Each structure stands twice: as C-alpha cells, then as structure tokens.
Amino acid sequence: MNIGEASGRSGLPAKTIRYYEDIGLIRPDRSDNGYRDYSSDDVHKLRFLHRSRSLGFSVDECRQLLALYEDKSRASADVKEIATSKLTEIDRKIRELTELRRTLEHLVHACHGNERPDCPILEELSEG
Amino acid sequence: MNIGEASGRSGLPAKTIRYYEDIGLIRPDRSDNGYRDYSSDDVHKLRFLHRSRSLGFSVDECRQLLALYEDKSRASADVKEIATSKLTEIDRKIRELTELRRTLEHLVHACHGNERPDCPILEELSEG
DNA sequence: CTTGACCTTCCAGCGACGGGAAGGTTCATA
DNA sequence: TATGAACCTTCCCGTCGCTGGAAGGTCAAG
Incomplete structure (x- = not known):
C-alpha cells in the first residue's frame, strides 16, 4: 500500500x-x-x-523497543528495564512540574490582578 | 562589567x-x-x-513579562493573565504525564522482567 | 615576550518533526 | 483524449532554546 x-x-x-x-x-x-x-x-x-x-x-528508545520486539529470543527483563527507567523519568518530570506549579500558583494568588501597577509576580521574578 | x-x-x-x-x-x-x-x-x-x-x-513569554516589568504603568492584571495561562498549561502537562505514568506503570507491573521472551509491554505496544 | 584567560563573530547541530516548493504518477471525468 | 485533482517523490528551510566549536582579537601577569 x-x-x-x-x-x-x-x-x-x-x-x-x-x-x-x-x-x-x-x-x-x-x-x-x-x-x-x-x-x-x-x-x-x-x-x-x-x-x-x-x-x-x-525515538531512540522506540528504536530499542522495536529491536527487542523483533528479536524473538529477547528477555522481558530488557524491555522492563527501559520502561522502568522511563517511569522514573516521568516521575521526575511530574515532581518538577508540581513544584513549579506550586510556586506559580502562589504568585498568581498573591497578585491582585487589577488596574494598578503593583504586581507581586514581577517583584518575585525580579528579586527571587 | x-x-x-x-x-x-x-x-x-x-x-x-x-x-x-x-x-x-x-x-x-x-x-x-x-x-x-x-x-x-x-x-x-x-x-x-x-x-x-x-x-x-x-522565551517569548519572558519577553512580554520583561516588557511589563519595564512599563511602570502596567496593570497587574496583564501579568496575572500570562501567569494564569501558564498555570493552566502546566496543569495540562501534569495531567498528561500522570495519565501516561499510570499506563506505563501498569505495563511495568504486568511484565515479569525475567529471562523469558514473553513480555506484556511489547504486546501492548504492538496491539494497543 | 609569552602564556592563558578572557572576549569576539560565525557556523553547525540537537529532537522530532512540519511546511512548502518543484516536479512525477495515477485515476476519474468532460 | 485532455485535463485536473489527488496522490506521490525529493529537497531544503524553520521550529525552540540553546550548546559546542573554530578562528581570531584583547588583556593582565610573570
């Protein structure tokens, strides 16, 4: 096709x-x-x-997975290792984003969001 | 300097x-x-x-924030809007990663991780 | 006078594609 | 049979946010 x-x-x-x-x-x-x-x-x-x-x-991990997929004599442990390390990586990303989210929400919460110029977000970015 | x-x-x-x-x-x-x-x-x-x-x-958001920072007459609402939309975006990313994490963990859990070739992870990737 | 730590510009590459140009092929319809 | 649309091909450039390296200028210390 x-x-x-x-x-x-x-x-x-x-x-x-x-x-x-x-x-x-x-x-x-x-x-x-x-x-x-x-x-x-x-x-x-x-x-x-x-x-x-x-x-x-x-893409490179996919290349490895595909090679394992095509290798009928592979050990499942080899695949599991790749997936597990990916899981760890995802956990790390989630932690980082959550930390970031907390900081940002704190800032957004502190900002009045009105017509006046004073803004805790900019102050924090400037001094932090 | x-x-x-x-x-x-x-x-x-x-x-x-x-x-x-x-x-x-x-x-x-x-x-x-x-x-x-x-x-x-x-x-x-x-x-x-x-x-x-x-x-x-x-970087582009930083450019906007910097411009607002330098504009002494800005409204704090303008800054808050950028930060809030960023917050929404971060939330979305966290949700996506969490969903992904769940699927991946399920797969890792199902895989024996031994010397034998049968591997639920590859099966799922192949059929899912 | 030389060495080494700075500084400069420019060019190339990363990952994982996407857009679009310029052109060839195939198929349905007028 | 002509033609136009809908495919397909290769090629090159752009994305984002840097990072590395080459080739060369400048400066302070020994």
Whole structure:
C-alpha cells in the first residue's frame, strides 16, 4: 500500500513516516513507480512506533523497543528495564512540574490582578 | 562589567546571554574594545529572565513579562493573565504525564522482567 | 615576550518533526 | 483524449532554546 494508506492505518502523518525511514527505523519496499510500498507488517511496526511515542518514549528508545520486539529470543527483563527507567523519568518530570506549579500558583494568588501597577509576580521574578 | 561577570552574577551561561541579545531581549553597551559591557540593571534583567525561564515561561513569554516589568504603568492584571495561562498549561502537562505514568506503570507491573521472551509491554505496544 | 584567560563573530547541530516548493504518477471525468 | 485533482517523490528551510566549536582579537601577569 502507498504511504497515504499506511498513514491512515497507523495514525502517523506521512511526513513522520518518511522521517522514520530517513533515520532508519523502518524500510518499506518500493513499487516500480518509485512509491513506497508498505506491507501490513510495516503498518504493524508503525502502529508500534506510534503507540510507543505517545507513551513518552524517545525515538531512540522506540528504536530499542522495536529491536527487542523483533528479536524473538529477547528477555522481558530488557524491555522492563527501559520502561522502568522511563517511569522514573516521568516521575521526575511530574515532581518538577508540581513544584513549579506550586510556586506559580502562589504568585498568581498573591497578585491582585487589577488596574494598578503593583504586581507581586514581577517583584518575585525580579528579586527571587 | 564583562559578560563573564554578568554570567556569574545572573546564573546564565555567557552563551545564553549572547543568545538573548541576538533575539533582542537585552542590549548591553559596548566597551571601546568591542566587549559587551553590562550595567547592574542589565544583570537585574538577566536574573529576571533566568528566574522566569526556570518557572517554565517560554522565551517569548519572558519577553512580554520583561516588557511589563519595564512599563511602570502596567496593570497587574496583564501579568496575572500570562501567569494564569501558564498555570493552566502546566496543569495540562501534569495531567498528561500522570495519565501516561499510570499506563506505563501498569505495563511495568504486568511484565515479569525475567529471562523469558514473553513480555506484556511489547504486546501492548504492538496491539494497543 | 609569552602564556592563558578572557572576549569576539560565525557556523553547525540537537529532537522530532512540519511546511512548502518543484516536479512525477495515477485515476476519474468532460 | 485532455485535463485536473489527488496522490506521490525529493529537497531544503524553520521550529525552540540553546550548546559546542573554530578562528581570531584583547588583556593582565610573570
């Protein structure tokens, strides 16, 4: 099938699919007219990539996951390790954002938000 | 003072300070030798930028905040609006990450993480 | 007089695409 | 059969917020 259909079936934009080919993630056949020709297995991998990306894995992590996926003799521990370290990373991000949120909410709360120029937010940014 | 000292006092790398000048955020004087020459007011603004950035504001939002900071007749409501919309955005990010975290944790929990090849994580990525 | 720590400009790259130009292919319709 | 739309191709540039490095100028100390 052409890239448009592969895009429709995988949920990935055609641009992204071409990009994934550029960086060596997936290599479809070519038809005689030069068009990319995707098999249903290719689409399967594209969906795998789509899902992995949306779960927060970097493209490089997706590359590892895909390699493990294709390696029928892999140990599940190898996959779990990647996922676990991703989980730790997500936890860290959530903590950082929560801390940031607290500070910002404190500032927003302190600011009158009226027509007068005095503003605790700017004061804090200026002095903090 | 030279850029090195401004860097030390503001906490921003010299590279970043030059970049901020490139994009028109802050324009220091120049000494006769062509070196940038920062006033203590400049350093104040650099610290303002540093703090705003670390609070999650984009460079463009920082530009707005800095303009408001320098406009002595601004209304605090204008600042509050920027901060509030940032807060909303942060909330959204936290929600997304939390959702993602839940899914990922579920997967990690389901995976044995042993030497055998069967792996619920890959299965889910493949089918989800 | 040299060394080393500064400073300058410019150019390139990161991640993960997206936009758009310029052109080839295919298919349906007038 | 012509033509126009809807595909497809490659290529290059732009995004955001820096960061690294090369090539070279300046300055203070020994």
